[in-house]
Amino acid sequence: MRFSNMFIPTLRDVPADAESVSHILMLRAGYVRQLASGLYIYLPLGWRVMNRINKIIREEMDAIGAQEVSMPVLHPAEIWQQTGRWDAIGDEMFRLKDRGGRDMCLGMTHEEIMTWLASKEIRSYRDLPQIWYQIQTKLRDEARPKSGILRTREFIMKDSYSFDVSEEALETNYQLHADAYHRIYERCGLRFFMVESDPGMMGGAVSHEFMAPSPAGEDEVAICKGCGYSANVELALSAPSKNNPVDWQTEEVHTPEKRTVQEVSNFLKLPPSYFLKSILLITDSGPVLALVRGDQELHEKKLARVIGSHRPAQKVEVKGILGVEAGFIGPMGQKIRTIADESLRDGVYVSGANKPHYHMKGIRAGRDFQAEWHDIHVAKEGDFCVKCGQSLHVERVIEIGNIFKLGTKYSMPLKAVFLDESGQERPIVMGSYGIGPARIAAAAIEQNNDKDGMIWPDSISPFDVEILPLNIKDPKTMQAADTIYKDLTDKGFEVLMDDRDERAGxxxxxxxxxxxxxxxIIGEKNLKEGLIEIKKRRTKEAVRVKVEEAVETYIAGRNK
Incomplete structure (x- = not known):
């Protein structure tokens, strides 16, 4: 392809509203343009990258026996209503009515539609297992689209679904997908982790996410380099550092107008880790008291798995339920359900004294309060691995894929069943597996760039090689460029030749x-010696070779 025939609208200046490196570079290099908030047009270079990523995905999905299909983007509401997600999913779902007044939605995912198809077509255990996949447009009304193509309202997704006779058979398909995902990301040139994750709105018992390390990421993962444990911080278990032993007697301490842990810590000249935070929450089934150590933060999602949906109590509710002002709550003598973080099992702590302007020193679990014990704190850098005891590292990451064991969450309400060998009707056991091709592209840029621009991994670059004839008005320069261009394209390589009448710079x-x-690079000076220059974008290393050896040298370099 010749540069002069392509639409590549490069920009010299950094766009004012671009924040992440991938967003800045994709705009500057003419890969994408923004239509509206969260809506992007892929220009020729950007679409070539997407097609190369999708080709790798298709090859690896086909290799595990998956079959490609195409599902509608527009869905009737009743299928989503049968699974309960029509009401469970909030404003992020695009909803509309057709001309007949029928409720419809734009698909943000396809579990319901795939399961509906299975319910109509699969009859017997002989029809199983099945893996169906598609590379399809999805729509989600993101509240805060950001970071270019990383968080958008319309996006392309590879989603696949496995259908099995049992949980044991599902495990096989789950592992097939996990292995395929590893190969996909490795072929795309990414650094990544597979981590335990929260199934969220997808449901199911087990899920994992694939994460690419990047400062632009909106997620964090906790990683133990000792034993390999890794998990999204929404799920990660950790043990905070232990306090030095103290032998405090129980005593009330006057703490006038000191309500927060930091205020009382400064006042008593004690580290925050010696404090116990009491947080009153309101749930559908009544008030709950959550307890975490003073240097830890309460993890809302971890707690939600224990007590369900909840909200913080207002000040007037704190006073009405516990009989004390917020800021002076303690767990002693409380008659409501109490959930305590595992880190509080041992040690002696300071807490509110359930008395205005007083705190209690010398509080011990078991003696001064009873609680249900769960890990409900946010894992952070420097905490310790619960499996091997080594220090955890927390890293920001981009989610590039996920896999879920759905079980019968969707097959039961949608009546996707089969007859087993004994003629008994049983629900199909399902898995769901997603990959974001655009996220792969963005993560690749985030991980591969320098001050001059992006550095594509070979496998997903829009072109394999770029030929730069520095003076297109020189016949010898263009003759050499055309010869190399033809030889490379004849051998199946994707080549971009910059045939513009522009300065070398x-x-x-x-x-x-x-x-x-x-x-x-083909310049007149080197050509006088019968030479051209082959330069690696990543390292800036360059070698001069004879014109007639250019193609063989390029091929040899690729195969190293």
Whole structure:
């Protein structure tokens, strides 16, 4: 492909509203343009990257026996109503009515539709297992679209679904997908982790996420380099550092107008880790008191798995339920359900004294309060692994894929059943597996860039090589460029030739910005010696070779 025939609208200046590196570079290099908040147009270079990623995904999905289908984006509401997600999902679902007044939605995922198809077509255990997949447009009304193509309202997703006779058979398909995902991300040139995760609105008992390390990520994972334990911080278990032993006697301490842990910590000259935070929450079944250590934060999602949906109590509710002002609550003598973090099982603590302007020193679990014990704190850098005791590292990441064991969550309400070998009717056991191709592209840029632009991994670059004839008015330069271009394309390589009548400096800057892995530079000075230059975008290393050896040298370099 010749540069002069392509639409590549590069920008010299950084767009004012772009924040992440991938967003900035994709705009500057002419890969995408923004139509509206969370809506992006993929320009020719950007779409070539997406197609290369999707080709890798298709190859690996086909290799595990998955069959590609295509599902509608527009869904009738009644299928979502049967699973309960029509009401459970909030404003992020795009809803509309057709001309007949029928409720419809735009698909943000396809569990319901895939399961509906299975319910109509699968009859016997002989029809199983099945894996169906698609690469399809999804729509989600994100409250805060950001970071370019990382968080959008319309996006392309590969989603696949497995249908099995049992949980044991599901485990096989789950592992097949996990292995396929590892190969996909490795082929796309990404650094990534597979971590335990929260199934969230998808439901099911087990799920994992694939995360690419990046400062632009909106998630965090806790990783133990000792035993390999890794999990999203929404799920990660950890043990905070232990306090030095103290032998305090129980005593009330006057703490006038000191309500927060930090205020009381400064007043008593004690580290926050010696304090116990009491947080009153309101649930559908009544008030709940949550207890965490003073240097830890309460994890809302972890707690929600224990007590369900909840909200913080208002000040007037605290006074009405516990009979004390917020800021002076303690767990002693409370008659309501109490959930305590595991870190509080041992040690002696300071808490509110259930008395205005007083705190209690010397509080011990078991003696001064009873509680249900759960890990409900946010794992953080420096906490310890609960499996091997080594220190945890917390890293920001981009979610690039997820896998879920759905079980019978969708097959039961949608009556997707089969007859087993004894003729008994049983629900199909399902799994769901998603990959975001755009997230792969963005993560690749986040992990591979320098001050001059992006540096694409070979496998997903829009072109394999870029030829830069520095003076297109020189016949010898263009003859060499055309010869190399033809030889490379004849061998099946995707080649971009910058045939614009531009200064060499402009071509070099654009080539570095576009990030194509190899540059073949043809200049008059080298040609006088019968040489051209082959330069690696990543390392800036360059070698001079004879014109007739250019293609063989390029191929040899790719195969290293």
């Amino acid at each position: 402009v071509k070099f800057k654009d080539a570095d910005l576009l990030g194509i892995p190899i540059q073949i």
